[in-house]
Amino acid sequence: MTEAPEIPAFDPEAYASAASGMLALPIDPAWMPAIVANLRVLHAAADLVGAFPLPDEAEAAPVFEA
Amino acid sequence: MSEQDWSTASAASIAASVASGAVSARTVVAAALDRIGRVDPAVNAFTDVLADRALARADRLDAAHGRGGAPGPLAGVPFAAKNLFDIAGLPTRAGSRINRERAPSEGDATLIGRLEAAGAILVGGLNMGEYAYDFTGENCHDGNTRNPHAPGHMAGGSSGGSGGAVAAGLVPLALGSDTNGSIRVPAAFCGCFGLKPTYGRLSRAGSFPFVGSLDHLGPMSRSTRDLALAYDAMQGPDPADPVATDRAVEPTGPGLDAGVGDLRIAVAGGYFASGGDAEAFAAVAAVADALSATRTVEIPQAARARAAAYLITAAEGAALHRDRLRERAGDFDPAVRDRLIAGMMLPAPFVERAQRFRRWYRAAVLDLFREVDVILAPCTPCRAPRAGQTAFVLDGVTLPVRANIGLFTQPISFIGLPVVAVPVWLDTGLPLGVQVIAAPWREDLALRVAHHLERAGVVRAPVANFA
Numbered sequence: 001m002t003e004a005p006e007i008p009a010f011d012p013e014a015y016a017s018a019a020s021g022m023l024a025l026p027i028d029p030a031w032m033p034a035i036v037a038n039l040r041v042l043h044a045a046a047d048l049v050g051a052f053p054l055p056d057e058a059e060a061a062p063v064f065e066a
Numbered sequence: 067m068s069e070q071d072w073s074t075a076s077a078a079s080i081a082a083s084v085a086s087g088a089v090s091a092r093t094v095v096a097a098a099l100d101r102i103g104r105v106d107p108a109v110n111a112f113t114d115v116l117a118d119r120a121l122a123r124a125d126r127l128d129a130a131h132g133r134g135g136a137p138g139p140l141a142g143v144p145f146a147a148k149n150l151f152d153i154a155g156l157p158t159r160a161g162s163r164i165n166r167e168r169a170p171s172e173g174d175a176t177l178i179g180r181l182e183a184a185g186a187i188l189v190g191g192l193n194m195g196e197y198a199y200d201f202t203g204e205n206c207h208d209g210n211t212r213n214p215h216a217p218g219h220m221a222g223g224s225s226g227g228s229g230g231a232v233a234a235g236l237v238p239l240a241l242g243s244d245t246n247g248s249i250r251v252p253a254a255f256c257g258c259f260g261l262k263p264t265y266g267r268l269s270r271a272g273s274f275p276f277v278g279s280l281d282h283l284g285p286m287s288r289s290t291r292d293l294a295l296a297y298d299a300m301q302g303p304d305p306a307d308p309v310a311t312d313r314a315v316e317p318t319g320p321g322l323d324a325g326v327g328d329l330r331i332a333v334a335g336g337y338f339a340s341g342g343d344a345e346a347f348a349a350v351a352a353v354a355d356a357l358s359a360t361r362t363v364e365i366p367q368a369a370r371a372r373a374a375a376y377l378i379t380a381a382e383g384a385a386l387h388r389d390r391l392r393e394r395a396g397d398f399d400p401a402v403r404d405r406l407i408a409g410m411m412l413p414a415p416f417v418e419r420a421q422r423f424r425r426w427y428r429a430a431v432l433d434l435f436r437e438v439d440v441i442l443a444p445c446t447p448c449r450a451p452r453a454g455q456t457a458f459v460l461d462g463v464t465l466p467v468r469a470n471i472g473l474f475t476q477p478i479s480f481i482g483l484p485v486v487a488v489p490v491w492l493d494t495g496l497p498l499g500v501q502v503i504a505a506p507w508r509e510d511l512a513l514r515v516a517h518h519l520e521r522a523g524v525v526r527a528p529v530a531n532f533a
Contacts (some may be wrong), residue, residue, distance in 0.1 A: 031145035038408030
């Protein structure tokens, strides 16, 4: 097995700046601290959900019904 | 009965009195409009008051009744709707500045039409957090809804106007929406009842969406009988909402007094028993004690469920508002805008993973309902924070208010379970809410338990005092 390349630390401000181009989404610099704070919260939430093992067969329901 | 009394009467008593001829619908509606005019400036629950429409409808109802027509189970009951419901002649603003430039709606939302078909009378549109991405009841465009029981405190959101209008006695019945807790939180903070039905139970047609895979609509009131009356009148399939169930109407009113003797009721432990003020858990204990519920169950992976709901909300909400964020970001409430922009940047695999987890979690929680019929949990981790408060301390940890008020409601709506929020008054301070949670499609059980608690005097929704 080949060794996986190192994962760089998450830099939310750089990420937001780069993503704004792909999304064609203008960002006022004054908004950046709040956007960064929100990205950190979302990143933590994604880590928490992602750490839970799911079988490959656990598909999202195409139509969610309670 | 004096005019003042009619303005704060229950929906059930109004409907009975109109049906018997003891009072006219016009008298009741005029009393409500008068109280709204006097009291609402202190609450700021209403964004639109529809006096002409309401009085004209009341006159038609009275005339039809006079000719011998059946007046309906909600005859003459004034009600109001969160302003994300379409109301004929008004732009559906959904708490935003941008949407009020839309063309006026040509018709009413399905649920408004169903309540009016049952005899109820719409008197206005209600304030809300912008685009429903809110738990505070604060709105930078229309002003904050103030908590009727303590004007310096939040009403809760995003259905803040709905909770405020009901608690202030402006209407006995209001409609709200709940994506992550937006009916249950204002019910808890304002001390009234709220029903978030099963996902797909009540039609959302004619309402402005937020997160399609999590959005629910439902009623708020000051009594469980009124909640059931409204809920029963609004059930039924609707092809205009792609997720509305085809199930037949399942009336809950007739079984409301059946008691709780046959029900297996448990308290949610683990995640739902920590991370909040002691008072939030004391409220649950008071309700559990009244129900002789001694069992505790653990809802598995609730913290992850909340996180997954958070991710789906951010991504779907952002996708909905993509064009507005590109073109008119400066016209958003900044607190909403910055959350949506961050949500737009979420990588797709994170969101897909959250949806896949939802499937797993739903199966795990449905297993729990093989053992119990009803689960009790706090609505919020604390009483209503002060207006404008941005941080609070929960379990010794300082956290942002906006993102954390819904930490106990999100894991429940995530899989669409029906919940009745019941108001508990532990002392002379502000109320707390308890979630009475049932299995999918068993709103009847949650309402039965709530009604039993109300009759036992454990939960109640008093009208706030205004001089």
